[in-house]
Amino acid sequence: MTQTMEAGGVREGELLWTPRPEYAAASNVAKFVDWLRSEKGVELADYNELHRWSVSDIEGFWSSIWAYFDVQSDTPYTSVIDRKVMPGARWFDGSRVNYAEHLLRHEGDGRKTAFHHLSETRELAQMSWGELGDKVRIVATQLRALGIRPGDRIVSYMPNVPETAIAAMATIAIGAVWSSAAPEFGVKTVIERFSQIEPKLLFVADGYRFAGKDFSREQETQEIVSRLPTLEHVVWLPYLNPEAKSPVKARPWSELLDHPAVPRESFRFERVPCDHPIWVVFSSGTTGLPKAIVHSHVGVLLEHLKLMHFHINLKPGSVMFFYTTTGWMMWNLLLAALLTGASAVLYDGSPMHPGPDFLWQLAARTRCTSFGASPTFVQMMEKAGLRPGESHDLSALEGVLVSGSPSTPETFAWFYRHVKQDLWVTSQSGGTEICSGFVGAAPTLPVYAGEIQTRMLGMDVRALSDDGKEVIDEVGELCVKSPFPSMPIYFLKDEGGKRYQESYFEVFPGIWRHGDFIKINSRGGCYIYGRSDSTLNRFGVRIGTAEIYRCVEQLPEIADSLVVCVELPGGKFFMPMFVKLNPGSQLDGKLESEIARRLRNDCSPRHVPDRVYAVEAIPYTLTGKKMEVPVRKLLVGMPLEKAASRDAMMNPAAIDWYVKFAQESADYSWRVA
Known part of the structure; x- marks a missing residue:
């Protein structure tokens, strides 16, 4: 149900949409509340009560997530959290899990689509769950044959194509540590990141195409390889030009895949301890090299199960698209759609080429149910005078996820006026540091113009004044007062955890200060007002x-x-x-x-x-x-x-x-x- 809006504008906080009762009742979060009542005896009247319980009973909430999603572990955990401190808390100590194993748990009917994929060099195609699983197992097995062991670092300089996703999943499947740089990054930016990782293997493509123009990366590949002395192997993907030869000693991607399928029942995922790293992502501060942030399998797994099911409401049959490059943590989240049995749409290229409505064409052709982009994208649509709801079949579309920078009331209103009236328009905010969100959406709540619907489950988010007091209906620092699983386990090259401590806990000891200005109103709605520190936020990407x-x-x-x-x-x-x-x-x-x-x-x-x-x-x-x-x-x-x-x-x-x-x-x- 959408409220009527005057053509002249929309006020901040104006009610724009209320979920239909049947839509709310069928949501994943509503089913979770029903399960808590029947299986755990936890009575919760609405989302706000659920959130309060999730941050007041940390062990109860996160152990329920573990049980509800039947997390697979070699051994039972001995504690949900060993101590309620930040940083330093250990989550699900004693467990041994693998994130990639859970990404492929919905492989069952191998004929269904896991990826829709398109680029400026390739036509739209689909990859089935069966094909994805087969290729991940083959690549993982060959990585093991190359001597890659748990804890070894693997890096990628590749575009947003299925090969990159397969490489990432195969890396994680064997307990190696993944990190990715987008191919538009220059050599200096790549080296500043990868030199901290000291990788053993590099996946690299010959180039990429953007807005109809080709960008070779052969020279950059030579420089990068020459400046990473720990590299033992390079895997070369001739993506831009199928005939391109590697400028360095490398084995072709096709050779890595040219092996018999590995049956599911005989493949062994490397289940790793609770503090085993899954990947390294980068968030730059104001001094020194970019922060090399390390997350754990168990922390990311629990967080992404919660996020993708309850705050993005993905299910088997859902189709998620978010416009991103491989250098942004939103690419990691796009792959996380697989945890729900949903399909992900991978697109490599310009959002405005060959025309400004291109992504809406893609959404229509893939029957997209969840569409994601930045507020800057909406500004481009507005400037182009687009009305996607009139020109494209968006009947499958249920929700829009706007992320990367603060959204305005006008951003919300544009979707309701020009895309679809019955639409769950959401704005979410978090960070690379947690590879998730602090504040975001719930499909059982109404949408107000410019307002982020709520604080996410398990995230004890508060707005604090300069003297550390909680404020309501006033702008304060976005802070988190209780631990959560997807906190970084450490930064690389950070002796004694000094930089980690200074980055988030120096202002309010024991409380995570994220560096955003936030206002939380009396009904729990949130407004982000940009960075309170000096990290730049440009077109939805932090610099x-x-x-x-x-x-x-x-x-x-x-x-x-x-x-x-x-x-x-x-x-x-x-x-x-x-x-x-x-x-x-x-x-x-x-x-x-x-x-x-x-x-x-x-x-x-x-x-x-x-x-x-x-x-x-x-x-x-x-x-x-x-x-x-x-x-x-x-x-x-x-x-x-x-x-x-x-x-x-x-x-x-x-x-x-x-x-x-x-x-x-x-x-x-x-x-x-």
Whole structure:
């Protein structure tokens, strides 16, 4: 049921949709509540009561998830959680599980579709559960034959195609550790990640196609391989050009697969202890190398079973699409759709090529039930004047998942006006650090404009003021007060866990501070207001400022730099860069082009700022940290006395230029200055 909206606009918090009673009753979360009542004697009237129970009785909730989904383990666990502390809690100690085994548990009827897949180089096709299972087992068996053992690291520089998914699942199946970089990443960005991992094997493709243009990765492959001394094996996928020969010593993907099928009953998944790593994902901070975040099989498995069933409501027969690359944790979540028996749609290419409605064509052709993209995608649709509900058959579509950056009331309203009226439009927010969400959706709750429906089950999320007090209906820091399974088990190259501690627990000891501004209203709805720290959020992808500085400050003309990303009205973003020039240099078109070229090639197109400004000085704190957060606060209208303390500055006068800049452009005219 959808509320009527005036064509002129929609108010924040306006009721837009209420689930039909039969839809809510048939949801996975409603069935779980019924099971808790009949099997556990836990009486819960509604979702809000379920959430309160899930964070007040941690052992009861997570042990119920284990039992409800019949998690397979070689040995019984001795405790759900050994101690309720962050960081350091051990989950399901004594158990031995394998995540990939659970991804393939729905292989039963091998003829049903596991993947729909399409790219700018390949036509739309399907891969059955049987074909997927066969290929995963063959690749896993060959990896073992190559000497890959549990705990060894395997990395990928491949696009979003079935081969990458198969490689990931095979890696995880044998207890090896997976990590992925998107092929649009430059060599420097890849090496900064993979050198921390010290991989034994690399999966690599010859290139990719985006918006009709081919991008070879043969030269990049040579450089990457030459700078990873621990590599023993390279597997080469001629994807862009089927005739492409590897520029390094490698075995072809086809050779890896050219072996007899391995029967399900004879294949052994490597069930691993509770603290065994599953993958390494990267989330960049403001200083140093990107954080190499390690998760466990058991933590991710429990979290993803909960997330995909209860907060995305996937079931056998569902079809999930989310526009993502292999360098973002949303790719990991897309594969997690298999845990529910649903199909996943893999797409590699531009969301706007050959036309702006391309992804809606894909949704119609795959009978997509859950469609996911970023708010930026909606802005592109709006600009193009699209009305997908009129031009495409979206009758199978049940829900929309908008993630990657804060959504506005207008984002929600666009879906109801131009896609479908009876639609569960959801916004969800979490992070690479947990490979999941903190706040998100529930199919039994109504949808309000611009509002994230609820806090997710098992996530004890609070909005805290600067002095650590919980606030309601006020903006505060997004914090989590109780442990949850998908917390990182550690960071690589982080002696004594110092960086892990500083990243999330330095401000409020023992409480996870995520770095987002959040408002939780009295009914439990949530609003995310962007980053409270200095990690950039560009087009739904987080970017570490350190990656940009390391690239730009190598230019001989630039002495220092500072970059921020500002959320603007209407859900838009503006990312300005401020540079201090060396004597004799000037900021002209040639230098601006070189900055953009360096960032695009060494990092990615998302790292390129919208505008570059020359300044006399970059402001620093007394401890030598660039004042990114205060500058961003100034640009969104916060007065200096609230944004920063001059007493804490190395050079107090350096901030004056930014104060004046913000004051003179309070109407956001500096976006195009």
